[in-house]
Amino acid sequence: MGGIPMNQATIFDLIGTGPNGWGPALAAGALMTILIATAGFLIGAVFGCLGAWAKISGGPVTRAIAGTYTTVLRGIPDLLVIYLFYFGGSAVVTAIGRLFGATGFIGFPGFLAGALAVGITSGAQQTEVLRGAYHAVHPGELEAATACGMSSWVRFHRILAPLALRYALPGMGNVWQVVLKESALVSVTGVVELLRQAQIGAGSTSLPFDFYIIAAAIYLAISTVSGGLLQFSERRFSRGVRRG
């Protein structure tokens, strides 16, 4: 039977840096979580921009592709996408390895699989956020820019992008929170992020409750701090907007 060992390690010993301390390991895990979430979010931003561009100014074919992308990726579980990239990526890498004379199985790096999977699912959400933000920009502003003789590139980076990003910020903040929590699923590929580190700790001390509570508290701290930063930037980038 598991249970609490005789030398009662308190939860504070666990998060400390002492002999029983898992502090440094958990901090490294939290850093990995932030890295995966950031990488996934940035990959998602690339997909989101492409998707939004396809939906706004694409032809019927690109629009249909973008529509299928967002419908499918928002309708299937993220865990399934992670499995696809992790196992599918390994199969592809192994096949390529065989072409070059390698024998046996080559694993796909879990971090890459996780970041790609998180990126592609969040890209579908970001597509919709960016599309909504584009439509929130008043057409008169773009017309005025054209009337001033701006080329379409100048109009994009001086007028459209700053305005649309301001409207997109709250939605992007939501996507970031989702991505942060989704990054926990990457633990199934064996990447030692926060949740996986907590699992390892739980396994070797048989104190699962303490470790998962610590992990939950760290997730809560990360999401609260990043939520605060987002609110701050929302206020900062909407300085020119008159309220009420």
Next chain:
Amino acid sequence: MDLPFLYETFLTLISAVPLTLQLAASAIILGAVLALGLALCRLSGILPLDWLARAYIFVFRGTPLLVQIFLIYYGLGQFREVRQSMFWFVLRDPYWCAVIALMLNTASYSAEIIRGGLLAVPHGQIEAARACGMSRLLVFRRITMPLAIRQALPGYSNEMISMVKATSLASVITIMEVTGVAAKLISETYRAVEVFMVAGAIYLAINFILTRFVAIAEYQMSPHLRQPASLRDVPAAEAR
């Protein structure tokens, strides 16, 4: 494309669909009850209740569902008191742990959706009902609740879809629903793309049917927003 393999995969995965639906349905129904309670706490104006609900929502929306599942399934078993209590036969079972975790998680999101719906009920409607002499409970049952449900339904359907998707996490604690079976098939056959396609199609179909049902419910609940049937087909010239 290997059609026989796809067909075989489909047959294997479709047998796991009832479990996925059962998980989703029990989590959504139990979660809705808890969410209504939380929303009422938030709106009660009683500060301790309000803060309790706020704290609950903050914690459950701020942490990943997978952590919550692990906390309930692996974490609670750490305590001797829990292992010896009468609830242990529930908390020992991965199925019930998954249902509890999903329910607690969806309640936190749904509570805010329901609160928004309740707040969106026009004050005049409630005033009119009070003026007709209805008791508070009657007003809530006949006026506030139906209007709030109608208002919250679009947001709530998003939450239901994400719950269907969230049932996939139950596979991590050994429950063989669609994703669990799919992961097992992938690791047995190493044909990730084919299995993924079939499993993805099943989830898409479930979610598509779910959104259709919600759309029908939405239509049924908003007769006051539609033109009466007798007026609809009158050509513009005659209507004048």
